[in-house]
Amino acid sequence: MTLLSIENLSKRFSSGGRDIAALKDVSLTIADGKTLGLAGASGSGKSTLARILMRLIPPDAGTVRFEDEDWLTLSGSDLRRRRAKIQMVFQDVLGAFNPRATVASVLDDPLRIHAIVPKAERPKEIAALLDRVGLPASYVARSIREVSGGQRQRIAIARAIATRPSLIVFDEAVSALDVSIRGKILELLVELQEERGIAYLFVSHDLAVLRAVSHRIAVMDAGRLVESGPAEQMIENPQSQAARALIAAVPRLVIEPTRDSAHDV
Numbered sequence: 001m002t003l004l005s006i007e008n009l010s011k012r013f014s015s016g017g018r019d020i021a022a023l024k025d026v027s028l029t030i031a032d033g034k035t036l037g038l039a040g041a042s043g044s045g046k047s048t049l050a051r052i053l054m055r056l057i058p059p060d061a062g063t064v065r066f067e068d069e070d071w072l073t074l075s076g077s078d079l080r081r082r083r084a085k086i087q088m089v090f091q092d093v094l095g096a097f098n099p100r101a102t103v104a105s106v107l108d109d110p111l112r113i114h115a116i117v118p119k120a121e122r123p124k125e126i127a128a129l130l131d132r133v134g135l136p137a138s139y140v141a142r143s144i145r146e147v148s149g150g151q152r153q154r155i156a157i158a159r160a161i162a163t164r165p166s167l168i169v170f171d172e173a174v175s176a177l178d179v180s181i182r183g184k185i186l187e188l189l190v191e192l193q194e195e196r197g198i199a200y201l202f203v204s205h206d207l208a209v210l211r212a213v214s215h216r217i218a219v220m221d222a223g224r225l226v227e228s229g230p231a232e233q234m235i236e237n238p239q240s241q242a243a244r245a246l247i248a249a250v251p252r253l254v255i256e257p258t259r260d261s262a263h264d265v
């Protein structure tokens with residue numbers, strides 16, 4: 001079943017007297033419980049697409065259907081009610097959260113705002129969320145700046161799953177992490193998806209990362225979607241120059257196992 005369907009999305013920016021077409025007529029779909037990897041060089045329009053989906057900026061043209069609703073025209077209480085269903089994890093978690101906030105308050109906010117569980121049950125829910133992302137319950141008292149980059153990313157994941165979303169958008173969410181920590185976080189994300197049926201839009205310039213998590217991969221180049229298909233097929237038989245350039249940037253890509261072969265999905 002299609003969870004999200006983007007049609008003919010376009011967005012221009014003007015900056016310093018220049019007119020930039022950040023997105024040109026982009027269409028794509030994401031299936032329930034599956035991962036679409038969105039690849040592309042810096043400036044190709046990936047973050048613009050993610051920001052439009054999160055309703056942070058409006059597009060100039062195009063439509064987004066999410067869970068059979070016209071997502072971009074939802075407003076007021078309808079939008080507030082539905083917002084919980086799409087969550088986002090950024091690269092820069094420290095920038096996204098107040099660094100002095102405690103882990104408890106970072107996780108309590110979404111539970112309270114979206115009334116996920118009754119107030120009396122929130123501490124138990126927070127402990128369960130921390131446990132699910134591999135952190136001890138004692139972390140509730142720490143501030144965001146006191147925890148390591150990998151732990152912070154686990155907290156961001158706990159916060160994202162707190163509202164029981166059907167889609168999580170990851171924007172370069174593991175790019176800043178060391179390779180070994182990155183691998184563990186990607187494993188956690190694959191597990192969470194299989195357990196909870198959450199769909200992912202995984203934005204990255206790194207095809208090795210996308211290969212580990214994606215069922216399908218779409219490639220952007222200068223605002224256009226130039227290629228999309230099953231992850232394995234895209235990597236073994238790229239059709240576009242943009243895809244070939246991304247593959248050439250990851251020398252070990254062709255011999256590493258894919259999600260499809262490793263998890264049989």
Ligand SMILES: Nc1ncnc2c1ncn2[C@@H]1O[C@H](COP(=O)(O)OP(=O)(O)OP(=O)(O)O)[C@@H](O)[C@H]1O
Binds near residue numbers: 013045
């Ligand atoms: N607020 C803005 N004002 C002006 N130009 C912008 C703005 N946001 C994005 N752009 C431009 O739009 C184009 C697409 O940017 P976008 O950030 O979507 O690309 P990206 O693929 O996510 O790149 P990166 O991987 O570097 O984040 C770029 O040329 C960028 O400079």
